[in-house]
Amino acid sequence: MPETRLLFRDIDVPGIDRIDVYEQHGGYETLRKAVLDMTPDAVLAEVMASNLRGRGGAGFPTGRKWSFLPKDGRTRYLVCNADESEPGTCKDQEIIYKDPHLLIEGVATSAYAIGAEDAFIYLRGEFKVGFEILERAIAEAHAKGYLGDNVLGSGRRIEITLYLGAGAYICGEETALLESLEGKRGNPRLKPPFPATAGLYGMPTVVNNVETLCAVVPILAMGGQEYAKLGTEKSAGTKLFSVSGTVRRPGNFEVELSKVTLRELVFDLAGGPLEGREIKGIIPGGSSVPILTPEKFDTPLDYESLAAAGTMLGSGGVIVLDDRSCIVKSTLRLMEFYRHESCGKCTPCREGTMWLGQVLERIEAGLGRPGDLALLADLSENIEGRTFCPLGDAAIGVLKSGLQLYHDEYQAHIDQGCCPLGEVVR
Amino acid sequence: MNAENLAKAQEILRRFPQKSSALIPLLHVVEEEFGYIPPEEVANVADLMGVTEAYVESVLSFYTLFHRQPTGKYLIQVCRGLSCQLLGADDLSKFLYEELGVQRNGTTADGMFTVEEVECVALCKNAPAVQINLAFYPDMTKEKLQAFLEKAREEVRSGAGDEAAL
Ligand SMILES: Cc1cc2nc3c(=O)[nH]c(=O)nc-3n(C[C@H](O)[C@H](O)[C@H](O)COP(=O)(O)O)c2cc1C
Ligand code: SF4
Ligand code: FES
Numbered sequence: 234m235p236e237t238r239l240l241f242r243d244i245d246v247p248g249i250d251r252i253d254v255y256e257q258h259g260g261y262e263t264l265r266k267a268v269l270d271m272t273p274d275a276v277l278a279e280v281m282a283s284n285l286r287g288r289g290g291a292g293f294p295t296g297r298k299w300s301f302l303p304k305d306g307r308t309r310y311l312v313c314n315a316d317e318s319e320p321g322t323c324k325d326q327e328i329i330y331k332d333p334h335l336l337i338e339g340v341a342t343s344a345y346a347i348g349a350e351d352a353f354i355y356l357r358g359e360f361k362v363g364f365e366i367l368e369r370a371i372a373e374a375h376a377k378g379y380l381g382d383n384v385l386g387s388g389r390r391i392e393i394t395l396y397l398g399a400g401a402y403i404c405g406e407e408t409a410l411l412e413s414l415e416g417k418r419g420n421p422r423l424k425p426p427f428p429a430t431a432g433l434y435g436m437p438t439v440v441n442n443v444e445t446l447c448a449v450v451p452i453l454a455m456g457g458q459e460y461a462k463l464g465t466e467k468s469a470g471t472k473l474f475s476v477s478g479t480v481r482r483p484g485n486f487e488v489e490l491s492k493v494t495l496r497e498l499v500f501d502l503a504g505g506p507l508e509g510r511e512i513k514g515i516i517p518g519g520s521s522v523p524i525l526t527p528e529k530f531d532t533p534l535d536y537e538s539l540a541a542a543g544t545m546l547g548s549g550g551v552i553v554l555d556d557r558s559c560i561v562k563s564t565l566r567l568m569e570f571y572r573h574e575s576c577g578k579c580t581p582c583r584e585g586t587m588w589l590g591q592v593l594e595r596i597e598a599g600l601g602r603p604g605d606l607a608l609l610a611d612l613s614e615n616i617e618g619r620t621f622c623p624l625g626d627a628a629i630g631v632l633k634s635g636l637q638l639y640h641d642e643y644q645a646h647i648d649q650g651c652c653p654l655g656e657v658v659r
Numbered sequence: 660m661n662a663e664n665l666a667k668a669q670e671i672l673r674r675f676p677q678k679s680s681a682l683i684p685l686l687h688v689v690e691e692e693f694g695y696i697p698p699e700e701v702a703n704v705a706d707l708m709g710v711t712e713a714y715v716e717s718v719l720s721f722y723t724l725f726h727r728q729p730t731g732k733y734l735i736q737v738c739r740g741l742s743c744q745l746l747g748a749d750d751l752s753k754f755l756y757e758e759l760g761v762q763r764n765g766t767t768a769d770g771m772f773t774v775e776e777v778e779c780v781a782l783c784k785n786a787p788a789v790q791i792n793l794a795f796y797p798d799m800t801k802e803k804l805q806a807f808l809e810k811a812r813e814e815v816r817s818g819a820g821d822e823a824a825l
Contacts, residue, residue, distance in 0.1 A: 308676075320740045320779035351676065358687075358724040359780045361793040394674065399683055399722030402778065416682035416708075418721040434677050477742035477783035484784045520741060520779075550783070558745055566741050570778050576721075 236502065237463070237471050237489040239451040240444065244332050250366060252373040255334040261379050263453045267342045268387040276346035280449060282457030284469035289314055289405075289442030290519065290548045292536050295449075299347050301429035302437045310438045311344045311352040312414065312428075313446055316398060316405035318357055319519035320570060321550030324473035324485050325443035329356070329363040333370040339446035341380060341391050342453065347439050350390045355410050358399040367395055402574035406622055407440040409576065420578045421622035444473055464490030468535030472546070476503040478553035479510060491535035495525065498534060499553055510555040514638065518547025520567050521627030523634030524554075543634070559652050560639040564632050565593040571628035579621040586628050588612050593632075601647035610636060660703060664688050668707055682708055686719055694734075695726035723777075731766045731773040733811055736790040737799075740779030743787040751787055752776050754801045758808065771815060772808070 238244075248254040255261070267276050281296030302309055313336070317325040328336055336354070344352040356364050371393055374380045382390045396414055398404050404413045408422035411433050432438020448470060452460045461469045468490040477483045481504030488498065495517055499505065506512045514524045517534075522545040525532065532542045539546045554563060572586040589612050592605055613629040613636075620626065636643060645653035660668060671684045685707060689700045696719060705712045719725045737743075737752045752763070755774045759767050766773040782788035785797030791807065 317781045318779065321742055321783050322779075323781045323783045326781040357781070358722070359777075359790060359793060362795070396680070397684065397687060399687065400724035400777075401722055413683065414680060415677070416679040416718065418718055475784055477786055478745050483742075483786065552742055552745075552783075554745070563741055563745070566739070566744050570740070573778065 236487050237492075238487050239471050240328065240335070240447050240473060241485070241487045242451075243335075244327065249332050250334070250370065252334060252370065252377060255332075259454075260334055261338055261374075261377075263450045264338050264342050264345075264379055265385055267453060268345050268384050268389055273346050273348055276342065276449075276453065279453055279457035280346065283448075283452045283460040284457075284466060285445065285448055285452060285460070286468070286536065287442055288444035288448070288472065288549070290319065290521075292546065295441065295445055298429065298441070299343075299439055301427070302347060302439065303430055305437075308351075308436050309347060309349040310433045310436055311340065311347055311349040312407075312410065312433060312438055312440045313340050313352065313354040313443060314405060314407065314410060314440055315354050315356040315360065315363075315443045316402075316410060317360075317443070318402040318405045318574075319521065319548045319550055320567065321475060321477055321516065321552040322519050322548040323475045323477070324549060326360065326363065327485050328443055328447055329360060330366060333363075333367045334374065335447050335450060336367070336443055337370055337374050337380070337393060339449050340393055341374075341384070343439075343441065343446050343449050344391050344393075345384075345389060346449075349439070350392065352391065352393045353396055353414060353433070354393060355396045355398060355404070355414055357404070358397055361397060364395055364397050371395070401576075402570070403576045403622075403624060406624065409622070410440065411438065418576075420576050421624075423621075464492070465535055465537070467537050468546075472534070472549055474498055474534065474549040474551050476551045476553065478551075479507050479512070479555040479558060480504055480553045481507060488534060491533045491538065494531050494533050495551075496530040499530070499551065503551075503553075506553075506555055510557060512553055512555050513558070514554045514560070514635075516550075516552040516554070516631060518545045519550035520552065520570065521545075521630045522547045523630050524638055526638050545630075557654060559597075559654050560635050560642050561593065561597045561646050561652070564635050565590070565597050567631050568593050568628065571624065575624060575628075576622075579625070581616045582620040582622075582625040582628065585612055585616040585625065589616075589628070589632065596643065596646050597652070599646065599650040599652075601650075603647065605647060606636060606640070606643055660689065660692060660700065664692055672707065678708065682710075682715065682718055683722070686715075686722075686725055690725055694730045694732075695728055729766065729770070731771050732815070733771060734773045734775070734790075734792055736775045736777040736780070736793075738778070738780045738782070738786070738788045738790070739776040740783065740786075742779070742783035746786045748776075748787040751789065751799055751801065751804060754804060758805070771811065 243258045285295045286292040401419045403409045404419040409419040413419040428438040486502045568590045572590045575582045577583045616625045705715045789796040789799045
């Protein structure tokens with residue numbers, strides 16, 4: 234089962250992070266075509282036609298998001314979400330560190346399309362080296378006239394400003410990101426107003442994921458309609474999947490949506506289970522989505538099929554658990570993460586993740602009580618749909634599905650007062 | 660802040676459409692120079708930004724990469740995200756605690772190493788992953804960590820030798 238490499242076409246080309254090598258591989262031709270031969274609306278029309286959906290997690294149609302910007306003459310901003318903090322997800326990181334000019338070209342082309350002069354790339358604080366790589370690449374692009382006051386002589390000004398976060402998962406949520414970019418604590422904002430009408434500094438703003446903005450480059454190069462022929466109508470194009478956990482060949486893989494199943498991704502591309510192990514579950518879309526067990530592994534990788542299977546495509550972070558991976562310990566680990574990352578603004582999330590963590594801790598320690606599984610279910614219900622931002626729901630995705638799918642394993646922890654898998658060996 | 664960083668701070672204050680955005684970048688400058696955010700620098704940043712110290716505190720306390728206590732010359736952050744944990748992250752941090760005689764978030768007495776356990780650092784495909792001074796160290800093993808510690812100690816030993824000679 235081959236990959237279909239559009240974004241990753243040149244990812245392994247030595248020196249692709251240098252602008253001359255990037256140009257030798259056709260780099261910046263798309264930006265040139267856009268700013269010299271196309272109107273911004275024509276670029277938007279191609280993105281619309283491509284049926285591209287946001288790759289940051291929510292899957293919102295990108296062209297539609299761009300078209301929401303009010304035509305009222307106010308300053309517009311483009312913000313690239315390079316916070317990549319969803320556990321299990323490491324695709325944006327590979328682009329930033331290895332092929333930074335692809336991101337710069339995608340951001341500049343998209344800024345042109347939406348009529349933004351200033352674009353920002355918000356990188357998570359841990360990407361400090363990535364920040365430096367992009368800083369150097371931006372300087373190279375400036376020197377060649379791809380950025381600046383008069384991009385390629387088109388008369389259009391496009392500048393990209395880098396911004397480094399400082400360690401907070403919630404700043405990946407677009408409104409929390411905007412708060413952080415404005416120099417504040419990363420508490421999510423009430424929506425509406427959506428960023429399209431009141432975003433950065435209160436101005437109309439588009440927030441898109443790294444992979445989304447990079448996809449604009451091949452979309453313009455091949456034409457929106459051609460791109461839309463890949464995958465299905467609702468799941469067009471290619472998607473990067475990060476496969477991690479207990480597999481032989483973990484890595485980032487770019488596949489045509491809907492043409493590859495979860496099984497093919499994990500067993501063929503990522504090499505399948507470790508020696509002598511059996512895969513017992515896969516979290517397919519980053520740590521926030523429900524688990525799938527083996528009978529669902531033949532689900533095609535696309536938005537609608539994964540939804541029908543009871544989970545989500547999310548960020549494409551595929552985490553593999555095998556028969557030596559304890560479901561309670563793994564779920565506890567994730568709950569500790571959400572507890573730590575809850576911004577504390579609303580009660581169900583702040584208190585709920587704390588209580589869930591405590592109950593999971595005692596089950597994992599062999600001190601679980603008879604009513605604890607019901608308690609976990611009850612606590613989850615009091616979070617679901619009741620939080621200010623989606624982090625609350627994200628926190629219970631794996632827990633809720635796991636309680637059903639691995640009920641016996643949970644129950645055995647309580648009944649035996651220890652982990653039924655025994656001392657976990659690696 | 661030293662003179663070089665003060666000049667950098669002035670550039671940062673002009674970098675964004677609105678000045679408020681300069682706060683976190685300024686705190687990064689402080690963190691990089693001192694290895695943490697000393698109280699007097701909170702006052703300094705508040706002055707530069709034209710906001711109160713309490714405001715600076717409220718923002719900086721939100722973000723885990725800003726330290727309130729001095730950190731070592733090498734900040735070793737072991738990812739404890741799920742993918743890394745499944746592949747032995749716990750063993751790595753345990754090894755470091757034993758080898759360096761520190762506890763979680765602790766710094767060695769000689770100020771060389773600080774060890775933290777952090778959430779997913781977005782290198783899951785190379786689990787277990789470690790960051791040292793925010794540079795990625797993929798596919799880590801105890802042996803690789805041991806080699807790093809030795810190299811770091813050796814560098815400092817020869818570096819310290821030079822200083823002593825001066
Ligand atoms: C808790 C939380 C964390 C998120 N983290 C990220 C992230 O790290 N990167 C990202 O691109 N989107 C993240 N998102 C999604 C963003 O809010 C937003 O939908 C996305 O940046 C839009 O870009 P897209 O349409 O290109 O996907 C997160 C959402 C939530 C609720
Ligand atoms: S759901 Fe959690 S992260 Fe989101 S606003 Fe509420 S407390 Fe903050
Ligand atoms: S879980 Fe360690 S890098 Fe993602």
